[in-house]
Amino acid sequence: MDAGPARRRLALGARLGAGGARRTRGAGGGRLLEGPGTAAPERAAGPHASRGPAVTDQGRPRRVLLPVGGVEDHHAGVAFAAQEAVRRGCDIDVLHVAHPAGREDGSGVLDMAETVVERTVEAARRSLGRARPAVRGRLARGDVVPALVEDSRQVALVVLTRRHARGAVVLSTMTVANALGAHAHAPVAVVPPRWSPGTTTAPILVGIGGRHAESRHVLRAGLEQARRCGARAELVHGWWYSDAYDDLVLSGPTGRAETARRRARLAAELAPVLADFRDIDVRLRVEHGRPARLLLEATERAQLVVLGRHQPLLPFGSELGPLTRAVISGAACPALIVGSPAPAAGP
Template identity: 30%
Template sequence: MPGTITVGLDGTEHALAAADWAAQEAVRRGTDLRLVHAWVWHPTDTAYVGDRASEERTLRTMLSEAESRVAEAHPALDVSTELLVDDPVPALVAEAARAGMLVLGSRGYGTLAGYLIGSVSLHVLRMTERPVVMVRGTGQDATVRQPAGDVVVGVQDADEAGGAVIDFAFAAASERGTSLRAVYAWSIPTVLLWSPGSMWLAEQEGGLEPLHRQILADALSPWREKYPEVDVVEHVEAGTAAEVLLSHSDRAGLLVVGRRTHDTGLRRLGPVTHAALHHARCAVAVVPHA
């Protein structure tokens, strides 16, 4: 996965955790790291200590400090910074289009505030056609979590359309030298979807679970051939996709999920991706696919 890794900074500890994660990823891949902050000065009528120039200096200092932090940890890494004079969402979407990967910080939430993800990140995730990695900066340090643990991928679309998600996960596991855990959740079909004859054929094959295991195996087969060095663990379980997938995130180094791009009018992330972004304890890569 060639290309510069770009980090969107906003001055928070979560964004610094994202920069740390991205720096390690850039070193691993042998790519450059770009740190950016999008900003438009909005003067107000209220009393304000400072002006446009002082605010710009503050932001440039923030970028410089983040650059120094990364350079100290990775002296050989090529790091650049830029203050983008634009609104955050279009600026980050444009940056993502030019980068191999966009990395953003994520607060991560519990059940009560589970759907209060930052509006900028949410809009960027919905609009970009490139992979975006969300890195949590709370709890166990994201820079510690990154190297440890397998890459976990949620296989929802076990067909050609979901290939971009699976390919990203295999490539990430190959880069890290770790195994890949492919998780596929299934549910008992309703009588409206399965005829009595179909159910009888499934029972003749030993039940429904072997059929779903074969679906997952078939979906992974091309990528096993492309990445023979990656050790793959296939996990098939009955249950809701979000619950099954999240049950594997605690021991993951990276969780990979997909986002369909064909429904451009709604720009939905989907319930599984939403759940992963808000509740997974590791970094989450969201990969757009058809």
């Protein structure tokens, strides 16, 4: 009998500790997978386990959450998670969520999941090199998106690797990236599959929309990221009314006047936030054009694009919106989705 899977389970179990969802033996010899409600361990075994977990000012663990599926092509996400863990002073949690309907009667699905988690943990440690963040691996059972949304309450960042190449036709909007981007309690980074880190002087892009509170919230998140990276920031606002109208009416002096009006309005609205980041070189770029196209073209020369959610105008509307969905599915650089600002307290 091949003892390889058993050895892998034993080795991974040493790293998993009691966190997330631990594989154990039931009374009848069957394999059990605990649910996602179990508390995460404070330490994982391995070369980065010498210090306590990073915490926020409120005392909560600070972690970068790196969800992995049943395939091993997570290299871009691993590299980005390692980079951000160092910048933010966070540890890394590698998490695989197994669907409740999954079989455990020798099908090998969980053995494969364990292997993916184990190899991703090792890849993250290699990517970190001598850096201090710890890396842990966990398995959980549950519906994938709700489990990840719940786990995102206690993390600083969620990192996903985009599953399709840039320019691929994606018919469904019901992807894990879209669902987490819309509902996670922490910012969500979506990393293109061929992205790799490197020394760059490229800017941090910030997509600026038309809603005041949301624009200021996204701007602050983008400038905080620029400060972490030591980069300049480029704020991009595109405006477009109608395909049947803009090219004819707004392509000349009328369009230039509207662009100037919008630039002046945005400069005034964003000034209070910009005043808190005088150390950051900021450029405001306002253009007449389709916003998604402008942002996608700009990602060719950026190291990151920061986007926001929006409050839907209709009860059944999307919290991401077509612009954010288009950019996260086609950006040449990682896209960071930040949540909507908290509603103002009533009197």
